[in-house]
Amino acid sequence: MSAEKRAAAVVALAAGAALVTTPLDSGVGALPLWSAAGPRAAAACALAALAVVAAWRLCRLLFGPLVILRTADDVGYVAESGRSKAQAANEARRRRRTGDLPPVYPNGWYKVLDSCALRRGDVKNVTVLGEQVAVFRGEDGEAHVLDAYCAHLGANLAVGGQVKGNCLECPFHGWQYSGSDGKCVKIPYAEKVPEFAKVRHWHSCEVNKQILVWFHCDGEDPQWAVPEIQQITKGEWVYRGRSEHFINAHIQEIPENAGDFAHLSHLHKPGIISGTDLRYIHNKILKFFQHDWKLQWEPESKPNQHCSTLSLKHCFILFGRHVPQLDLDFVATQMGPGVVFLQCHLGLLGRGAIIQCVTPVEPLLQHVTHTIFYQSNMLPLIPKFILKAETIQFERDVMIWNNKKYISKPLIVKEDAAIQKHRRWFSQFYSENSPRMQYQRDNLDF
Ligand code: FES
Ligand SMILES: [Fe+2]
Incomplete structure (x- = not known):
């Protein structure tokens, strides 16, 4: 209730x-x-x-914070002929051609939980990159991520398991696994714990009030860190809301829009009052209010080659006239395949950041969250409006992603050059052994 x-x-x-x-x-x-x-x-x-x-x-x-939660069927499907949204979504997913897809799980950091969702002694079952993981917070306050299935007889450690100190105890026979390395440290009824008794331990970090895990298909250690936003840690920027979407698409499609300049002047031009349903956004009556975008996208150089920066200038067009007093500037920094910081510098309206996290649940199902932190001394309505406006624009993209096919060799014109540039930059997150859709293994053992 x-x-x-x-x-x-x-x-x-x-x-x-x-x-x-x-x-x-x-x-x-x-x-x-x-x-x-x-x-x-x-x-x-x-x-x-x-x-x-x-x-x-x-x-x-x-x-209060603004919380927008959408299921995989909520947004981006057309329910016609008396069908429910869920039926329309199922049909669209079944009939859709996927195209010649890149590997499905790029190497990088992925968010698994918001910090506030995991108190001391809590354990949560999370699906990430097709795997079940147990995310738990030890009694010392540190968060850990282990494979969820117990090495003994396969019980799920996150379903009924208990946190004991820094360890997770299996609900079935009580084996205990260390959060630091996944090794079994106690078998309550055995004299000796075998050396090889362990579950996979995932590198994790907790930063900007989020818990993230590192994935590399060859088991390599993290190659970069997700930076801390000092204003969030110090409490100068506070939580003002979040949105959550499940998107039926390959992960690469989502960041690729940063290099797709042309879609902004078409898909994102109609005012946010025109809504999210692409069949109606070009409504003539609401044309008096439109958005205009100027943007630039560039990959960063070494040692930050895993980052790219999108500079975005947003203008309001009212009755065909640009209103310069309302211009807004944003800078989006993408760090690896799964994390983006969208910094908002809005002059008198204050400063803050939206953190976008994209985490593959399955090869073609992405869990996307946008969390906004904003200057604590600004009226909360300001960041809430920004998040709402951003969600409306984002849901237009969702409708495209949920129904499109990935084209590995797109038919592009000169003005689309940044799309190819973005693909070359993004390809650094795939390695030879990155899991592919057609060669999908049962698990990601490394
Ligand atoms: S299945 Fe986990 S202790 Fe037996
Ligand atoms: Fe977009």
Whole structure:
């Protein structure tokens, strides 16, 4: 039950109790209060309940975080002929041609959880890169990631497992695994723990209030670190909301839009009031409000060759006229295949960052989150509006991604050159042994 509904229920219960209770000293004998006080009292209670709910909602709107959660069927599918969204999504997924895909799991850092979702002693079962992992926080506060399946008889350590100190105990027979290296440190009924008893340990880090894991198809150690945003660590920029989407596409499609300049002036030109459904965004009545974009994308040089930077200038067009006073500047830095920092420098409207994380769940299913942190002294409505506007624009891309095919040799014109440049840059995250769709193994043993 939502907080608003809870508040409404409490008030309604209180109002109901007042209506049916007969005070002993009320002088009205066994008559219920409502019959004594009449409909005016009932109306007053109802109004009071409404006022509390309205005040609660207003507080949430002004000060609470904005949370937008979408399932894989929610966005980007066309449900026609009486079909449900889920049916339309299933059909689209079944019929779609995938194209000649690059490897499905590039090497890099991927977010598994928000830090706040994992308290001391918690364990969570997460699917990442087609694998089940147990993410747990030891009693010392450190987060660890291990393969979820116990080496003994395969129970899932994250389903009923218990955190013991810095270890995770299997719910089936009580074997305990160290969070630092995945080695089994205790078998409660055995004299000796075999040397080879262990589960895979994933490199992980916790930065910017997120827990990430490192994946490399050959088991190599992390080749770069995800930088800390100092303002988040120091608490100068605070959490103001997040969006969550599941996208049916190859991971590369999502960052590739940074090199696809032309799509901005078409797909993202209609004002956000035109919505997300691509069948209607070019609505003539709403054409008085449009967006204009100027952008530049460049890969960074060594030792930051795993990064690229997109500089974005956004202009509002109202009734065909550019309003320079409302120009906004953004800088998006992509770090590897799965993490982007979108820094917002909005002058008097303050500063902050949206962290975009793309984590493959399966070869063609991406979990994408956008989390906004913003100057704590700015009205929360500002970052919430930015996140909402960004989500509307993003969901237009989702509708494209969910239905498109990957074309390895696209038919492009001179002005599309940055797409190929982006593909060359992104190819550094694939190695010879990177898992491919057609040669998909049962697991990613390395
Ligand atoms: S299956 Fe985990 S201890 Fe037996
Ligand atoms: Fe886009």
